[in-house]
Amino acid sequence: MRPVYPFSAIVGQDEMKRALLVACVEPRIGGVMVFGDRGTGKSTAVRALAQLLPPLKATADCPWHCNPVDDPARCPHCSTHRVPGTRVKAVDFAAPVVDLPLGATEDRVVGALDLERALTRGEKAFEPGLLARADRGFLYIDEVNLLEDHLVDVLLDVAASGENIVEREGLSVRHPARFVLVGSGNPEEGELRPQLLDRFGLSVDVRTPQDIPSRIEVIRRRDAFDRDPKAFLANWQAADAALRNKIIKARKRIDALEPDQDILELISRLCLAIGSDGLRGELTLLRAARALAALDGAKTITATHVREAAPMALRHRLRRNPLDDTGSGARIERALADVMG
Amino acid sequence: MAGADDPARRWQQAVLAARLFGLDPAGLGGVVVRAGPGPVGDLWLEELLDSLAPGAPVRRIPVGTSDERLLGGLDLTATLAGGRPVLDRGILAALDGGVALLPLAERLPAGTAARVAGVMDTGMVQLERDGFTARHPTRLGLVLFDEGQESDEAVPEALRQRAAFWIDLDGIALADCLADVPEPDGHGRLPTGDVAGELVEALVHGAVALGVDALTAPLLALRAARAHAALRGSKLVAPVDVATAAGLVLAPRATRIPELPEPEPEAEPPPPEPPPDTDNASDEPPPDTTPPEQDQTLPEELVLEAVAAALPPALLEALRKGARVRARQEPQSSGGGARQAASMRGRPIGARPGHLRSGARIALLETLRAAAPWQALRQRTAPLTDTHAINAASAVRARIQVRPSDIQLRRYARRAESTVIFAVDASGSQAFHRLAEVKGAVELVLADAYAARTQVALIAFRGSAAEMLVPPTRALVRARTLLGALPGGGPTPLAAGLEAARLLAHAEKAKGRSVLVMVLTDGKANIALDGAPGRAQAGADALAAAARLRLAGVTSVLVDSGRFASTEARELALAMGARHVPLPNPRAGTVQMLVTDGLAQAKASAGGPVRSGGGLR
Numbered sequence: 014m015r016p017v018y019p020f021s022a023i024v025g026q027d028e029m030k031r032a033l034l035v036a037c038v039e040p041r042i043g044g045v046m047v048f049g050d051r052g053t054g055k056s057t058a059v060r061a062l063a064q065l066l067p068p069l070k071a072t073a074d075c076p077w078h079c080n081p082v083d084d085p086a087r088c089p090h091c092s093t094h095r096v097p098g099t100r101v102k103a104v105d106f107a108a109p110v111v112d113l114p115l116g117a118t119e120d121r122v123v124g125a126l127d128l129e130r131a132l133t134r135g136e137k138a139f140e141p142g143l144l145a146r147a148d149r150g151f152l153y154i155d156e157v158n159l160l161e162d163h164l165v166d167v168l169l170d171v172a173a174s175g176e177n178i179v180e181r182e183g184l185s186v187r188h189p190a191r192f193v194l195v196g197s198g199n200p201e202e203g204e205l206r207p208q209l210l211d212r213f214g215l216s217v218d219v220r221t222p223q224d225i226p227s228r229i230e231v232i233r234r235r236d237a238f239d240r241d242p243k244a245f246l247a248n249w250q251a252a253d254a255a256l257r258n259k260i261i262k263a264r265k266r267i268d269a270l271e272p273d274q275d276i277l278e279l280i281s282r283l284c285l286a287i288g289s290d291g292l293r294g295e296l297t298l299l300r301a302a303r304a305l306a307a308l309d310g311a312k313t314i315t316a317t318h319v320r321e322a323a324p325m326a327l328r329h330r331l332r333r334n335p336l337d338d339t340g341s342g343a344r345i346e347r348a349l350a351d352v353m354g
Numbered sequence: 355m356a357g358a359d360d361p362a363r364r365w366q367q368a369v370l371a372a373r374l375f376g377l378d379p380a381g382l383g384g385v386v387v388r389a390g391p392g393p394v395g396d397l398w399l400e401e402l403l404d405s406l407a408p409g410a411p412v413r414r415i416p417v418g419t420s421d422e423r424l425l426g427g428l429d430l431t432a433t434l435a436g437g438r439p440v441l442d443r444g445i446l447a448a449l450d451g452g453v454a455l456l457p458l459a460e461r462l463p464a465g466t467a468a469r470v471a472g473v474m475d476t477g478m479v480q481l482e483r484d485g486f487t488a489r490h491p492t493r494l495g496l497v498l499f500d501e502g503q504e505s506d507e508a509v510p511e512a513l514r515q516r517a518a519f520w521i522d523l524d525g526i527a528l529a530d531c532l533a534d535v536p537e538p539d540g541h542g543r544l545p546t547g548d549v550a551g552e553l554v555e556a557l558v559h560g561a562v563a564l565g566v567d568a569l570t571a572p573l574l575a576l577r578a579a580r581a582h583a584a585l586r587g588s589k590l591v592a593p594v595d596v597a598t599a600a601g602l603v604l605a606p607r608a609t610r611i612p613e614l615p616e617p618e619p620e621a622e623p624p625p626p627e628p629p630p631d632t633d634n635a636s637d638e639p640p641p642d643t644t645p646p647e648q649d650q651t652l653p654e655e656l657v658l659e660a661v662a663a664a665l666p667p668a669l670l671e672a673l674r675k676g677a678r679v680r681a682r683q684e685p686q687s688s689g690g691g692a693r694q695a696a697s698m699r700g701r702p703i704g705a706r707p708g709h710l711r712s713g714a715r716i717a718l719l720e721t722l723r724a725a726a727p728w729q730a731l732r733q734r735t736a737p738l739t740d741t742h743a744i745n746a747a748s749a750v751r752a753r754i755q756v757r758p759s760d761i762q763l764r765r766y767a768r769r770a771e772s773t774v775i776f777a778v779d780a781s782g783s784q785a786f787h788r789l790a791e792v793k794g795a796v797e798l799v800l801a802d803a804y805a806a807r808t809q810v811a812l813i814a815f816r817g818s819a820a821e822m823l824v825p826p827t828r829a830l831v832r833a834r835t836l837l838g839a840l841p842g843g844g845p846t847p848l849a850a851g852l853e854a855a856r857l858l859a860h861a862e863k864a865k866g867r868s869v870l871v872m873v874l875t876d877g878k879a880n881i882a883l884d885g886a887p888g889r890a891q892a893g894a895d896a897l898a899a900a901a902r903l904r905l906a907g908v909t910s911v912l913v914d915s916g917r918f919a920s921t922e923a924r925e926l927a928l929a930m931g932a933r934h935v936p937l938p939n940p941r942a943g944t945v946q947m948l949v950t951d952g953l954a955q956a957k958a959s960a961g962g963p964v965r966s967g968g969g970l971r
Contacts, residue, residue, distance in 0.1 A: 060476075
């Protein structure tokens, strides 16, 4: 296994890191889309999540890594194997971060007939695909705008429903596939389909750091990592562990955080001001603000959390105006200033 | 020292790049080699192959290599023959520790480029195809041969930016390659120690001074410096290594001229330079092409000087003129899977599951591939009477049973694409106003580009020549960046503008797109095609160019932006076969409407209904 660059060692790119942490704490956020130039650490950050995510509890012997507290009916294994009333044996399970390589075929993404068993033994068995492997974790697609349209549609449907259904020639499988979809893309390579962008919960823009000290630091760290990954990882282990604890604590706290009326109104007014249609924007903004509050260890969700969450939750929901050169970030800022003063 | 344009020196630099790359192909990513066909390119490749570690795998990957070959997948023949799944590992996975040679890299589809880039980033081929899941460690470097003749062909940026070296062999004659480039003393080992802080900083500062934004550039330069130290047989990276690396890696990426610090012979403290060659001082390696500097220059200045010496004269010239230097753009890489490939005429672009119906064409191999895993099952469970079996073999038991659910349909690229070429008169006092409105129109057209599958290009003509400001693109963001600095003012080389539009129109038509040329001018030419001033010749040249545009069968609209509708403009429109629209104050919205009308006409004249391939929904 090749060593992976640690999350905490990424220089700058705070908004991207915060957005990913939000998704770690609140998986229902609806996915994260990261736009940015090459070499800005998009892929590095997502792949680093694998080391950062706290381990999960899974039902022993369940190939789908079901959460022991979940309804067993959802899972093809547990629904038949779990005896009601008995205690479930739980095991530790590393939260998956699955890379969906470009060029993956549909059968490997959704799962298909087990090739080996079918050919050598003539047995009909289902071999789970990447969607199953990503259950309870993250599914990452680099250069999402280059992925075949029909695959992207499948992914978005499953991500939204949390369930993957495969029906083929007597092979009928339905299994849980709850994952955070993370896409990255380079705007220079062409725009993303608008209907696709809408379906991501958060969207962040990353740029190459412009100040010289940060740029030097990026090169230094990358160089150090390339030369001696083990030593580098050891140096950053403590920082990653601290971050992991923050995620664990935030996950425990998040359910207790209820927005008060003022915050709900603020969120509504913000969404109105930028003209985002539907409730999805408001819901995402609320969930992101709540996750940020949980990460910060705050007792309540405050306007500060809403302010921080607004750009990532609303940026891609602005009505497009091609003649307005103002960047989406600036337009959100304007709306924030108007609404919050 | 000979200048950066001296062919013999350029050859030496190219050979040096090959040797550095040979030491660390995966770390340095690749070499983009600009070369026409000929012995010089072959000679360079020989140098490269010589410098690779013995036994390193090398393979040529032709353009159009399918994903199955590139990444691996089900080996259909072996699987059917053996009755068990057999994996074909693919080309890339076989190249671990070696080098892939990509001829005609400028024609590499963006999708393929992204797959290769993904392999380079993760250092492995992640195979998720045809029922196989596999991880093959694959650390490799690329040699990208850029043989593009057309201005709109370029090596995909995704790979170009990952390649440390961009070398240009054009204009180097065989005679220039005769002088021996001193051989290094065997392969050195890459130094793994820390590089002095100043040296790293110097590279970062140097990149910023040259207007190189991407941080991959200084990182690759740092690795090149390590390789250079190794080539010298040193265990420490010295300023000379960093300077050489900067000249090779950063200089070709420059987008602006660095401000060279005045040489200050005194008062500068010497850098805490690591003593070179402490380890094998007795065994002095042969000097390489750049003599080690023994002076007191600060590393940062050293880098800038090295870069200045290495800047290609053509690049310098362009930078001086203030023209935006940009890497030649990729030929339209916008859009997702289907759209991506949809830019090419009627070419098959892979297969996907579907139902056979009229107009759809079956992809035989892919269908068999989909059917293969089921064979054992079907042989057992489906007797001859099975009504589902398409091949319903009469008396003979079917060897291979194919069912409707296996059917894969060939997808063809769409032909519904169109390109709008704006040719804009940027001369004289009106230029600024006109250009601003055109910019608005370009953005309006691009805003609809996704749905309408329209690309936009912009050619501006002024002074003595025409310049392609925006190569055909559908990306609003990119167009906006390119439109940032529009020059204006000067005389009117109308003929040159029309010629440029015609050439681009021709190239776009060759790709199967319908083309609309929008000319915005007052028709008053005063620069002839050869660049000479004079109204009479300029007018005649413009009319001739207009006639050629019509002969090329290009649909065009002439927006007469003069204050009064002019005879010249009317005659020009007549010669072009263009619609003549007097519009003293062109507005973005009006221009957009003209484009919509014109495109409909262009598509109609392209002949035949727009056809979309079977299976492409």
